[in-house]
Amino acid sequence: EFQLLESGGDLVKPGGSLRLSCAGSGLTLSNVWMGWVRQAPGKGLEWVGRILSKSSGGTRDYPAPVQGRFTISRDDSRNTLHLQMNSLKDEDTAVYYCTASTVGGGFDVWGQGTVVTVSS
Amino acid sequence: DIVMTQTPLSSPVPLGQPASISCRSSQSLVNSDGNTYLSWLQQRPGQPPRLLIYKISNRFSGVPDRFSGSGAGTDFTLKISRVEAEDVGVYYCMQVTQHPYTFGQGTKLEIK
Numbered sequence: 001e002f003q004l005l006e007s008g009g010d011l012v013k014p015g016g017s018l019r020l021s022c023a024g025s026g027l028t029l030s031n032v033w034m035g036w037v038r039q040a041p042g043k044g045l046e047w048v049g050r051i052l053s054k055s056s057g058g059t060r061d062y063p064a065p066v067q068g069r070f071t072i073s074r075d076d077s078r079n080t081l082h083l084q085m086n087s088l089k090d091e092d093t094a095v096y097y098c099t100a101s102t103v104g105g106g107f108d109v110w111g112q113g114t115v116v117t118v119s120s
Numbered sequence: 121d122i123v124m125t126q127t128p129l130s131s132p133v134p135l136g137q138p139a140s141i142s143c144r145s146s147q148s149l150v151n152s153d154g155n156t157y158l159s160w161l162q163q164r165p166g167q168p169p170r171l172l173i174y175k176i177s178n179r180f181s182g183v184p185d186r187f188s189g190s191g192a193g194t195d196f197t198l199k200i201s202r203v204e205a206e207d208v209g210v211y212y213c214m215q216v217t218q219h220p221y222t223f224g225q226g227t228k229l230e231i232k
Contacts, residue, residue: 035221037169044210044212044223044224044225044226045161045163045169045212045214045223045226046223047220047221047222047223050219050221061219061220062220063121063220064121064220097168097169099169101216103171103174103178103180104155104175105155105157105159105174105175105178105216106157106159106171106173106174106175106178106180106216107159107171107214107216108171108174108180108181110168110169110170110171111168112168113168
């Protein structure tokens with residue numbers, strides 16, 4: 001069974017930084033396309049960024065709201081994905097999920113999420 | 121960015137009756153490889169999203185066959201043939217044809 005487990009969520013002040021982690025079990029994260037998705041309280045899902053598999057070049061892409069502030073990285077030795085979040089804003093408050101695609105064209109593995117609260 | 125628009129946003133359905141959710145994209149979701157990367161996700165209360173359907177009509181492993189997906193180009197539909205109590209939650213369409221990937225606003229399915 002494939003599993004993802006996020007950690008690192010916390011209360012942080014505006015302008016601060018936080019690093020989230022996503023540990024994989026049952027699957028090798030470098031072999032699949034992965035992403036981060038967030039969900040603000042009471043709101044819908046928002047894509048935060050992706051990292052392609054090693055075989056696809058490991059490219060990382062981000063949407064405009066987080067471009068230049070968020071960085072995805074992968075630690076292959078620990079089979080872990082990270083999301084480094086800098087210059088945090090109130091509107092970054094959300095549950096952050098990591099997700100992986102083991103089927104072509106769909107993200108089928110999801111973690112339970114970790115809560116990030118940005119507030120003074 | 122591709123905008124995904126779902127209708128309805130709320131759907132009260134009696135147990136055992138069918139339900140249907142529509143999703144329209146602001147541009148064609150046909151990828152250069154010929155595939156259409158439109159997925160449907162279910163999010164039960166307090167749970168992470170769960171993949172139901174990918175590439176328009178492929179049911180993911182373990183998903184009951186009462187769930188089906190159809191459509192092409194810019195118009196897509198998720199159908200539940202007979203709603204059960206465990207189907208309560210929010211349903212999202214999601215396109216993974218073009219980055220940044222985008223979601224519909226979500227449709228809340230309730231039991232009437």
